[in-house]
Amino acid sequence: xxxxxxxxxxxxxxxxxxxxxxxxxxxxxxxxxxxxxxxxxxxxxxxxxxxxxxxxxxxxxxxxxxxxxxxxxxxxxxxxxxxxxxxxxxxxxxxxxxxxxxxxxx
Numbered sequence: 001x002x003x004x005x006x007x008x009x010x011x012x013x014x015x016x017x018x019x020x021x022x023x024x025x026x027x028x029x030x031x032x033x034x035x036x037x038x039x040x041x042x043x044x045x046x047x048x049x050x051x052x053x054x055x056x057x058x059x060x061x062x063x064x065x066x067x068x069x070x071x072x073x074x075x076x077x078x079x080x081x082x083x084x085x086x087x088x089x090x091x092x093x094x095x096x097x098x099x100x101x102x103x104x105x106x
């Protein structure tokens with residue numbers, strides 16, 4: 001998240017960070033880039049992201065990235081939103097996941 005927000009800021013674009021209070025402990029958020037909205041919980045973070053976003057794209061990441069990606073997919077299936085969802089599959093990072101999703105859909 002840090003290198004993406006730093007690069008976006010460097011190119012004079014807007015960055016909005018939605019930060020759960022747990023991330024502010026031990027300074028897990030890194031250097032501030034752009035506007036920040038602090039929220040109490042991860043669920044509140046996801047809800048705020050869903051409300052403020054035009055689309056969702058997952059970049060290579062860990063379990064938090066996967067949790068957010070699948071939450072947005074589930075909310076789309078429940079008609080809570082109808083926004084585009086995608087993955088940026090750099091160097092085949094998501095190949096295994098995409099194979100699993102294809103299998104699950106079959």
